[in-house]
Amino acid sequence: MIRRTLKKTTQHKKLNEFIKKYKIPKEYLSGNRKMISRGVLVGLFIAFIPMPMQMAAVLLFMPFFRFNVPVALAMCWLSNPLTMPPMYYMEYLTGSFLLGIKPEPVEMTLEWFSNNLDDIFIPLYFGTAIYSVFGSLTAYWTVNFLWEKSVHKEKKKKKKSKKKTNEES
Numbered sequence: 001m002i003r004r005t006l007k008k009t010t011q012h013k014k015l016n017e018f019i020k021k022y023k024i025p026k027e028y029l030s031g032n033r034k035m036i037s038r039g040v041l042v043g044l045f046i047a048f049i050p051m052p053m054q055m056a057a058v059l060l061f062m063p064f065f066r067f068n069v070p071v072a073l074a075m076c077w078l079s080n081p082l083t084m085p086p087m088y089y090m091e092y093l094t095g096s097f098l099l100g101i102k103p104e105p106v107e108m109t110l111e112w113f114s115n116n117l118d119d120i121f122i123p124l125y126f127g128t129a130i131y132s133v134f135g136s137l138t139a140y141w142t143v144n145f146l147w148e149k150s151v152h153k154e155k156k157k158k159k160k161s162k163k164k165t166n167e168e169s
């Protein structure tokens with residue numbers, strides 16, 4: 001269902017006019033499986049990284065990879081002000097565990113972060129690397145799998161209905 005909606009949206013007359021008017025390469029708005037799954041991959045990879053201006057970072061990937069930019073930007077917004085603290089805390093705990101470092105008790109104040117940045121930086125970004133790589137790759141494979149499953153299901157359904165109409169005639 002989502003696949004068909006994306007297909008209809010990417011073929012919409014107004015979107016095509018917008019693309020022509022601003023001379024946007026059409027592949028950055030393409031709604032096929034590869035472009036959508038790459039958009040999910042890039043967007044989630046950036047979303048897990050604790051840094052400002054994540055959306056700008058997504059746009060910096062544009063010259064190097066072809067992906068659906070709106071999907072990547074939407075995935076980037078999965079880390080928002082409500083989800084950032086638990087995400088980054090989990091990354092910090094994971095990094096600390098994997099590096100064998102005893103985690104510091106965390107206080108949610110700017111003063112605590114400025115005083116302890118040296119202690120939490122390496123475990124945080126090690127955990128970030130783990131979640132960025134494995135989380136985005138898992139999402140990429142999941143989107144590919146679900147997309148292909150949807151296509152096969154739709155083909156079976158069409159084949160079944162075609163067979164039914166042939167039997168009735």
